[in-house]
Amino acid sequence: MLKDFKTTEAWRIFRIQSELVEGIEALRTLGPAVTLFGSARLQPKTPYYKAAFDVSKKLSKKGVAVITGGGPGIMEASNRGCFKHKGTSVGLNIDLPFEQTPNVHQDISINFRYFFVRKLMFVKNAQAVVIFPGGLGTLDELFEAVTLVQTGKLRPLPILLYGSDYWKGLLKWLRSTVLDATCISKEDLDLFQMVNTPDETVKMVMKSMKRHYGSTLKQALAEPRSYDMPLA
Secondary structure: OHHHHHHHHHHHHHHHHHHHHHHHHHOOOOOOEEEEEOOOOOOOOOHHHHHHHHHHHHHHHOOOEEEEOOOOOHHHHHHHHHOOOOOOEEEEEEOOOOOOOOOOOOOEEEEEOOHHHHHHHHHHOOOOEEEOOOOHHHHHHHHHHHHHHHOOOEOOOOEEEEOHHHHHHHHHHHHHHHOOOOOOOHHHHHHOEEEOOHHHHHHHHHHHHHHHHHHHHHHHHHOOOOOOOOEO
């Protein structure tokens, strides 16, 4: 029995490997891209859903690809805003017992079993990350992105928190409690920024794109191509 258990665990490696290969190959020539995170529970009539739609639509019209978790709520809004414009709408779906139902607004749709493989794909091809209001999953994605930049495992890139009214309590706690306890450095608080409008968000994203691509940005937007994985 013990031998069979060990064999089963070992063979799981090949499933993990297949998800990595599929994800890397599917996104290999994606070109300039932004990852958007946010709650699966926010409905189309909410201001944040509409903002996510507007941000993605504006980016897509410029030729920027949009990457999301592929589900409902903010993910749906982001894919929907990007879909059928110049940018590619990407959904990195995950098998979950609730909440996660793939939306239909995806040019590229990939299904994952393992969270850690999916989370790698979120940051591998992104030149910016936009975090809309969300719950535990969104907070996990936020702090993972911040930690990867802080530790040098991810090249510096904008991490934008959309909606200061939603995030200000978290920022206050980080400053008054976590920083005061010397559990983080003052510089760590500069790893992310607040934004409050779609236009402000798009402006900061495109500024980052220009830094990343330089004089080749126009060509990269017009002709998506393969480029180096943004991990150290």
